Amino acid sequence: MPVSRDAIPSIPRLSVRRPPLAWVGWAFLILLALGVLWIIVSQGVKNPTLLAQNVLDGLKLGFVYALIALGYTMVYGIVKLINFAHGDVFMVGAFTSYFAVARFGLHKWPSLAFPGIGDGLSIVIGSISVIILSMVVCTLLAITIERVAYKPLRDAPRIAALITAIGVSFFLEYFGNLQFVYTARFIPYKSPFDTVAWYISGGIHRITAGVETPSNSVTFSNIFLIIMAASILVQILLQFIVRRTKIGMAMRASSFDKPTARLMGINVDRVISFTFAIGAAFAGLGGVLYAISYASITPILGIIPGLKAFVAAVLGGIGSIPGAFVGALIMGQAEVLTAGYISTPMRDAVAFTILIIVLLVKPTGIFGEPSGEKA
Amino acid sequence: MEITNLLLTVVKMVALVAWIYGLLWGLGRKPLWQKALTILLAFGIVQTAFLLKIGDNQVFTAFDQGLLFQACTMAMVAMGLNLIYGFNGQFSLAQWGFYGIGAYCAADITWRWNNGDPTGLLVVGIGVILGGIALMGVGRLLRLKRGVPVLSAFTFYLIAIVAAGLVAVLAGRALAPALTPLFGTSDVPGPLASAAMQQVVFGLSVICAGCFAAEVSFLFGLPVLTLGSDYFGIATLGFAIVVKTLLDNSDTLLPFPEMKGGRGMIGIPKLTTWIWAFVFLLAVIIIIRNFIRSSTGRATLSVREDEIAAKAMGINVAGSKLLAFVVGSFVAGLGGAVYAHYIGFLSPATFGFLPGFNPLIIVVFGGLGSMSGAIAASFGWVFFLEGFLRSLLGQLGTEAPTWRFVLYPLTLLLLMLLRPQGLLGTVEWGFMKADNFIKRLKGAPAGPAGSAPAEKGGA
Numbered sequence: 141m142p143v144s145r146d147a148i149p150s151i152p153r154l155s156v157r158r159p160p161l162a163w164v165g166w167a168f169l170i171l172l173a174l175g176v177l178w179i180i181v182s183q184g185v186k187n188p189t190l191l192a193q194n195v196l197d198g199l200k201l202g203f204v205y206a207l208i209a210l211g212y213t214m215v216y217g218i219v220k221l222i223n224f225a226h227g228d229v230f231m232v233g234a235f236t237s238y239f240a241v242a243r244f245g246l247h248k249w250p251s252l253a254f255p256g257i258g259d260g261l262s263i264v265i266g267s268i269s270v271i272i273l274s275m276v277v278c279t280l281l282a283i284t285i286e287r288v289a290y291k292p293l294r295d296a297p298r299i300a301a302l303i304t305a306i307g308v309s310f311f312l313e314y315f316g317n318l319q320f321v322y323t324a325r326f327i328p329y330k331s332p333f334d335t336v337a338w339y340i341s342g343g344i345h346r347i348t349a350g351v352e353t354p355s356n357s358v359t360f361s362n363i364f365l366i367i368m369a370a371s372i373l374v375q376i377l378l379q380f381i382v383r384r385t386k387i388g389m390a391m392r393a394s395s396f397d398k399p400t401a402r403l404m405g406i407n408v409d410r411v412i413s414f415t416f417a418i419g420a421a422f423a424g425l426g427g428v429l430y431a432i433s434y435a436s437i438t439p440i441l442g443i444i445p446g447l448k449a450f451v452a453a454v455l456g457g458i459g460s461i462p463g464a465f466v467g468a469l470i471m472g473q474a475e476v477l478t479a480g481y482i483s484t485p486m487r488d489a490v491a492f493t494i495l496i497i498v499l500l501v502k503p504t505g506i507f508g509e510p511s512g513e514k515a
Numbered sequence: 516m517e518i519t520n521l522l523l524t525v526v527k528m529v530a531l532v533a534w535i536y537g538l539l540w541g542l543g544r545k546p547l548w549q550k551a552l553t554i555l556l557a558f559g560i561v562q563t564a565f566l567l568k569i570g571d572n573q574v575f576t577a578f579d580q581g582l583l584f585q586a587c588t589m590a591m592v593a594m595g596l597n598l599i600y601g602f603n604g605q606f607s608l609a610q611w612g613f614y615g616i617g618a619y620c621a622a623d624i625t626w627r628w629n630n631g632d633p634t635g636l637l638v639v640g641i642g643v644i645l646g647g648i649a650l651m652g653v654g655r656l657l658r659l660k661r662g663v664p665v666l667s668a669f670t671f672y673l674i675a676i677v678a679a680g681l682v683a684v685l686a687g688r689a690l691a692p693a694l695t696p697l698f699g700t701s702d703v704p705g706p707l708a709s710a711a712m713q714q715v716v717f718g719l720s721v722i723c724a725g726c727f728a729a730e731v732s733f734l735f736g737l738p739v740l741t742l743g744s745d746y747f748g749i750a751t752l753g754f755a756i757v758v759k760t761l762l763d764n765s766d767t768l769l770p771f772p773e774m775k776g777g778r779g780m781i782g783i784p785k786l787t788t789w790i791w792a793f794v795f796l797l798a799v800i801i802i803i804r805n806f807i808r809s810s811t812g813r814a815t816l817s818v819r820e821d822e823i824a825a826k827a828m829g830i831n832v833a834g835s836k837l838l839a840f841v842v843g844s845f846v847a848g849l850g851g852a853v854y855a856h857y858i859g860f861l862s863p864a865t866f867g868f869l870p871g872f873n874p875l876i877i878v879v880f881g882g883l884g885s886m887s888g889a890i891a892a893s894f895g896w897v898f899f900l901e902g903f904l905r906s907l908l909g910q911l912g913t914e915a916p917t918w919r920f921v922l923y924p925l926t927l928l929l930l931m932l933l934r935p936q937g938l939l940g941t942v943e944w945g946f947m948k949a950d951n952f953i954k955r956l957k958g959a960p961a962g963p964a965g966s967a968p969a970e971k972g973g974a
Binding site: 157159161162163164165166167168169216220222287289292293296297299303306307308309310311314315317318319341365385389443444447450451454458482483485486488489491493494495496503504 | 606629660661662664665666667668669670671701738739741742745746748749750752753754756757760761763764767768800868869872875876879917918921922923924925927930931932935936956
């Protein structure tokens with residue numbers, strides 16, 4: 141129970157002995173940080189365009205992680221559950237769009253329905269409808285998962301829900317692995333729209349086939365712009381929902397104190413369902429964008445991005461929406477810079493190393509509020 | 516024939532769980548000779564079952580024996596995790612990482628020994644001993660200056676262990692040439708290449724692997740155990756993933772070409788026999804049981820129940836968390852070492868992210884805070900998943916085996932929804948039961964004092 145500071149009469153603090161040898165730990169951390177910084181800066185000075193390219197790639201990854209991390213952070217904020225199935229909801233989003241585009245050609249419907257429509261408009265509307273379909277499917281899936289696997293266990297020990305989350309995650313992965321659903325193979329993903337890429341070398345130029353790109357230039361594509369725009373828009377939308385709407389107020393109340401929220405007439409179960417749904421919708425969006433951007437999908441595609449996104453949410457301070465965003469951007473940078481400058485296989489390991497170090501310095505994450513009770 | 520096979524699998528599963536019940540029952544509060552007899556009987560029954568035949572068919576096929584060994588290693592890992600999570604309340608996902616560390620460590624020792632190279636055993640053996648001494652020495656020194664922050668303490672421990680490791684590598688390399696001639700040549704094997712010596716080295720390698728895992732867990736646990744419960748869980752998950760990554764690149768990032776990175780380590784001598792598996796399982800059962808039922812173990816339990824109250828009673832909360840974590844990882848390392856030597860082939864994929872949840876699932880299934888549950892659940896789980904589901908689906912067609920992992924999570928979900936506290940809850944069998952102290956003191960029954968404490972939920 142958090143007590144406001146003013147309610148406590150000011151007590152003269154006992155003089156506490158400063159812990160001895162504290163500088164050793166800090167020196168260790170600072171040396172570590174300096175070492176990493178030195179590697180990046182020295183490489184950056186040697187080849188600035190490569191560094192800029194890496195930072196750009198890191199941003200792209202970070203924005204995708206941000207979309208997934210929102211779902212983790214909101215769900216954890218309200219039900220204190222590490223929703224391991226969230227990464228697989230992300231995967232289902234990617235798959236829905238794959239089936240919609242490659243098998244059913246959904247992205248072509250505007251040009252079929254209204255033959256006179258312009259090409260550009262048709263692609264935009266078609267792609268948006270594919271994305272919306274994925275978001276709807278993910279939302280429905282998440283609500284089903286919540287009803288079936290988590291709701292009956294709300295009063296059980298928390299570990300029970302965690303185990304069912306792992307169970308759901310296994311189920312989605314291995315069900316996707318089945319021969320008639322999909323297979324365990326990687327399959328090239330058919331994008332609903334064409335990739336357009338630009339390079340920056342004394343101005344922005346479009347990359348066209350046949351014309352050679354200058355070797356020393358930074359490239360980016362329309363996918364990067366779309367991911368960035370989507371991620372930032374979602375961020376603003378979510379801030380609006382949480383801060384300005386009634387359901388957002390209910391969400392904040394439920395995450396603060398569930399029994400009291402119930403007493404105030406809030407339907408907590410519906411709020412929880414809504415939280416799962418909205419997180420899943422953003423994960424679905426992220427799944428489509430991730431698949432378009434990395435161009436191949438597999439049923440276990442959701443595991444590592446899901447995990448990274450969760451780490452990002454924890455890094456930023458779990459329960460905090462801007463924290464998830466910042467954490468995701470850090471995670472994306474860390475991953476790409478590690479792969480670029482230190483060692484490619486260690487890219488997954490570095491995320492966790494950073495997490496551990498940040499948590500040791502600030503135990504509730506970067507934007508996390510200090511926990512009320514001291515254990 | 517198929518149906519009888521299926522039934523036989525179920526019978527084996529039930530029989531082994533009953534066997535565990537019998538073993539624990541026989542070990543509990545009995546005169547020493549009865550305990551010895553129980554151990555002999557328990558060993559003998561399975562050994563006889565290996566030899567049993569119906570017609571021409573072996574009852575316990577080689578496949579079933581593999582399952583049995585797997586169940587034994589799983590039981591060790593699960594007991595370790597149950598100590599960390601069920602009894603101390605620290606939600607850890609690193610158990611699988613320590614299992615992998617133990618497996619690769621022991622496999623490397625015996626692999627090198629098999630190829631006439633004693634450096635593995637020498638380096639790890641000396642390193643483990645020196646590392647232990649170094650850790651204890653630093654701990655003693657740090658205790659002189661009270662209240663050293665965790666991060667600084669970690670730095671000192673890290674320096675000490677790295678120094679010990681360097682000394683061990685140098686010493687091991689220096690001593691190895693002296694031993695190498697004793698291996699003889701391939702035509703005239705020397706005394707160190709004999710089969711008996713191989714068994715001794717195997718035993719040593721398992722213990723070295725356990726100690727190595729324990730020392731790694733000490734270094735990792737020291738700073739990370741200060742984090743809150745779920746944060747600790749994520750950090751441990753990260754540890755498991757780091758271990759997997761390192762194993763995946765053991766030939767490039769680490770200087771172990773014989774581990775062959777992601778392709779998997781081959782040629783590990785298959786030394787695990789039923790004697791070894793049983794001895795180590797029994798040892799782990801006794802270690803864990805005696806740990807929990809000691810005063811240190813009761814302190815561990817009190818930390819789970821309420822950290823603040825435990826601290827108020829004068830219990831060293833951080834130390835008791837660390838101790839439980841180290842003992843749990845030690846046991847996982849032992850399990851990994853035994854596993855490596857019955858399977859004969861190690862692949863980093865085995866120690867990946869998804870199978871890493873298996874110990875957790877087993878422990879929750881068996882009942883958090885019930886060691887008997889953890890052991891029984893490991894046997895039941897291995898025989899259900901690998902034995903029963905595999906043979907059931909094997910009859911349904913070629914694609915059926917992939918259905919195994921579709922049915923498995925559904926079973927998991929169903930069981931969790933029906934019995935969220937696990938199969939056994941906190942019930943213990945025979946040997947694992949707490950002594951009824953009051954009864955022993957007063958010589959009279961004293962109500963439910965012997966029953967296990969109420970399980971507090973939460974990660």
